[in-house]
Amino acid sequence: xxxxILLMFGVLLLIAAGLGFYAYHLRAKVAAEERRLxxxxxxxxxxxxxxxxxxxxxxxxxxxGGLRRSSVNVALPQERxxxxxxxxxxxxxxxxxPGSQHPIGAGSDVxxxxxxxxxxxxxxxxxxxxxxxxxxxxxxxxxxxxxxASLNAGDPQITRVKILVDGKERDTLAGHADLxxxxxxxxxxxxxxxxx
Amino acid sequence: MRWQRLGAxxxxxxxxxxxxxxxxxxxxxxxxxxxxxxxxxxxSVYSPQTFxxxxxxxxxxxxxxxxVELLEPLGTVDARPDGKKYKLKFTPPGTREMEFQFQDGxxxxxxxxxxxxxxxxxxxxxxRGYVPLVSVxxxxxxxxxxxxxxxxxxxxxxxxxxxxxxxxxLRKGAPSKLFVSFDSPVNPTIAxxxxxxxxxxxxxxxxxxxxxxxxxxxxITGASFxxxxxxxxxxxxxxxxxxxxxxxxxxxIVITGAPPPPPQTAVMQTPLPQANVPQPTALPPKAPAxxxxxxxxxxxxxxxxxxxxxxxxxxxxDVVLALARKVQHELQSRGIAAGMVRNSDIxxxxxxxxxxxxxxxxxxxxALHAANSGKGVHVFTPLVDPANVSSRDFLPWDTAQAAYLxxxxxxxxxVSAELETRKLPNASLAAPLRPMNNVAAPAIAVEIASPSGxxxxxxxxxxxxxxxxxxAAGIAAxxxxxxxxxx
Numbered sequence: 001x002x003x004x005i006l007l008m009f010g011v012l013l014l015i016a017a018g019l020g021f022y023a024y025h026l027r028a029k030v031a032a033e034e035r036r037l038x039x040x041x042x043x044x045x046x047x048x049x050x051x052x053x054x055x056x057x058x059x060x061x062x063x064x065g066g067l068r069r070s071s072v073n074v075a076l077p078q079e080r081x082x083x084x085x086x087x088x089x090x091x092x093x094x095x096x097x098p099g100s101q102h103p104i105g106a107g108s109d110v111x112x113x114x115x116x117x118x119x120x121x122x123x124x125x126x127x128x129x130x131x132x133x134x135x136x137x138x139x140x141x142x143x144x145x146x147x148x149a150s151l152n153a154g155d156p157q158i159t160r161v162k163i164l165v166d167g168k169e170r171d172t173l174a175g176h177a178d179l180x181x182x183x184x185x186x187x188x189x190x191x192x193x194x195x196x
Numbered sequence: 197m198r199w200q201r202l203g204a205x206x207x208x209x210x211x212x213x214x215x216x217x218x219x220x221x222x223x224x225x226x227x228x229x230x231x232x233x234x235x236x237x238x239x240s241v242y243s244p245q246t247f248x249x250x251x252x253x254x255x256x257x258x259x260x261x262x263x264v265e266l267l268e269p270l271g272t273v274d275a276r277p278d279g280k281k282y283k284l285k286f287t288p289p290g291t292r293e294m295e296f297q298f299q300d301g302x303x304x305x306x307x308x309x310x311x312x313x314x315x316x317x318x319x320x321x322x323x324r325g326y327v328p329l330v331s332v333x334x335x336x337x338x339x340x341x342x343x344x345x346x347x348x349x350x351x352x353x354x355x356x357x358x359x360x361x362x363x364x365x366l367r368k369g370a371p372s373k374l375f376v377s378f379d380s381p382v383n384p385t386i387a388x389x390x391x392x393x394x395x396x397x398x399x400x401x402x403x404x405x406x407x408x409x410x411x412x413x414x415x416i417t418g419a420s421f422x423x424x425x426x427x428x429x430x431x432x433x434x435x436x437x438x439x440x441x442x443x444x445x446x447x448x449i450v451i452t453g454a455p456p457p458p459p460q461t462a463v464m465q466t467p468l469p470q471a472n473v474p475q476p477t478a479l480p481p482k483a484p485a486x487x488x489x490x491x492x493x494x495x496x497x498x499x500x501x502x503x504x505x506x507x508x509x510x511x512x513x514d515v516v517l518a519l520a521r522k523v524q525h526e527l528q529s530r531g532i533a534a535g536m537v538r539n540s541d542i543x544x545x546x547x548x549x550x551x552x553x554x555x556x557x558x559x560x561x562x563a564l565h566a567a568n569s570g571k572g573v574h575v576f577t578p579l580v581d582p583a584n585v586s587s588r589d590f591l592p593w594d595t596a597q598a599a600y601l602x603x604x605x606x607x608x609x610x611v612s613a614e615l616e617t618r619k620l621p622n623a624s625l626a627a628p629l630r631p632m633n634n635v636a637a638p639a640i641a642v643e644i645a646s647p648s649g650x651x652x653x654x655x656x657x658x659x660x661x662x663x664x665x666x667x668a669a670g671i672a673a674x675x676x677x678x679x680x681x682x683x
Contacts, residue, residue: 062569062570063569063570063649065570065571065574065625134504134568134569135503135504135505135512136504136565136567136568136569136570136645137565137576137627137629137643138567138569138570138574138627138643139569141627141628144628171546171630172546175501175503176565176627176629176630177627177629177630178628178629178630180594180630181594181628187581187626
């Protein structure tokens with residue numbers, strides 16, 4: 001074989017090695033990007049910045065089978081539906097903490113809160129909230145009860161609550177609790193009283 | 197010169213193609229590869245101690261099985277690949293350590309120092325040693341010194357004298373009944389379609405002495421048994437829809453004709469899919485029946501819908517089915533008729549459960565659940581606004597329960613009192629649990645959690661017995677206070 005051909009061979013081998021290295025590098029980059037996206041989806045974005053206010057949360061305790069009242073400082077926006085969302089994110093944030101007494105699935109979040117009229121809130125949760133929620137009558141009921149009670153405590157005008165998952169209606173939260181219905185704050189009061 | 201250039205161009209193209217092929221797997225997103233991968237075939241292994249499955253590898257068109265995956269559930273394994281050589285030390289419980297020696301690409305090897313010739317070459321892939329599936333019989337027989345039965349086509353392996361023999365006994369009558377009996381309780385997946393009822397046994401080492409039986413019967417015409425894909429399947433054929441009930445603590449399956457459709461109930465129902473409901477047969481004339489007190493037990497979940505995972509190996513659907521059978525037994529021993537919405541591992545939708553309950557017209561509907569968190573027993577009543585309507589009126593589907601709420605609360609109170617008497621930790625509260633609100637009968641749900649906080653204690657026989665007795669006693673105490681219902 002002539003010298004130019006051999007040279008060409010060498011160059012091509014270098015190109016092939018370079019391509020292989022580039023592909024390997026690209027794979028590592030894709031994996032890092034996937035990791036970053038996963039981590040991002042597991043983090044609940046902190047509520048709006050600004051001055052904080054003391055809000056009442058009703059936090060579920062699995063072992064007791066009831067809700068405990070607690071107060072936390074949350075930065076609350078001016079707009080009513082955003083305030084409701086901030087309260088719910090603080091509640092879910094408490095459940096997502098390590099050592100939570102009522103753990104829920106990583107990445108659970110509230111996408112939006114829509115107010116219909118003055119008394120009805122429609123909460124749009126993300127898919128992770130329902131897909132990874134622990135399954136059980138009591139566990140699911142406590143989550144719903146704590147959401148409704150905390151919303152009502154933060155804005156007493158909100159007396160009816162409906163929960164959507166990823167913008168759609170779902171039969172149950174995780175196989176048990178009915179998500180097709182509207183929940184009334186006074187109906188939840190019955191659970192609170194019974195569970196205490 | 198021109199040929200030299202053409203040669204160079206050809207080489208460039210070839211090298212570029214090689215580089216692209218080499219890089220392609222790295223460039224593809226991982227989930228794309230996973231989504232296109234066909235399901236890995238599995239070998240089902242039944243041993244006296246355990247049941248497990250082992251993935252199979254296809255090498256040159258032949259199924260191979262990993263030695264470590266095969267032996268690990270049966271004892272201690274220490275595998276050491278050394279280049280092309282492969283050594284594995286295996287110690288079954290209570291016996292001495294033995295050694296397997298093989299070489300990649302060679303048929304000959306050693307087990308416990310004795311020579312063995314595999315039907316095809318031993319293979320090492322990614323540091324793991326694989327033997328041909330058909331050689332497993334001889335390998336295990338030498339290693340374990342016990343009887344081994346392998347069905348390579350069905351992908352089922354039986355270690356030791358294990359095998360759940362099924363026997364068929366057709367008892368003719370009106371209607372005829374086919375009794376399928378086993379030595380111990382079974383829990384198959386059941387599928388029905390017009391003229392067929394199929395039982396699939398995955399975890400149980402079910403075997404049969406005959407593959408096919410034909411009957412000259414107007415209802416049940418035959419039964420066939422087959423083994424495939426790591427499972428056993430019993431297919432019973434009939435001239436009309438068939439249904440199955442479990443008896444003798446799950447050791448016997450009684451197959452007979454499905455009942456005719458129930459009379460129209462007063463519950464307003466929207467049309468719903470009826471996929472799992474057998475097709476109705478012609479209505480035979482029926483003598484009017486008197487009122488009766490029936491408790492309908494609804495073990496939650498089933499089939500692919502497992503409910504919560506009490507432990508990695510214990511799904512909620514199995515716990516509640518076991519509890520339901522105990523409650524049924526306790527009720528029957530107190531002279532109370534008790535039926536089950538499901539008595540096998542079958543998936544039923546929430547709406548279908550409510551339809552079954554309303555069709556059965558029970559005096560009490562009892563849903564059973566189990567949880568992997570919390571402690572003790574929770575008794576739930578429906579979370580629905582009480583309605584000032586008579587149970588004889590047409591009832592809205594979503595709030596059919598409202599007319600029965602008072603009775604439901606009374607039953608929950610009675611069951612809670614019995615739990616309290618037995619010193620079982622318990623609480624009673626209202627819950628938005630489906631499908632209780634769609635049931636036009638007094639209804640409660642019971643969710644059991646571990647008595648100790650350790651989730652696995654939930655299935656302890658003593659605890660389950662106590663809970664079942666408390667539920668049955670609570671219901672029995674209410675018998676005189678709840679109106680019996682005409683079927």
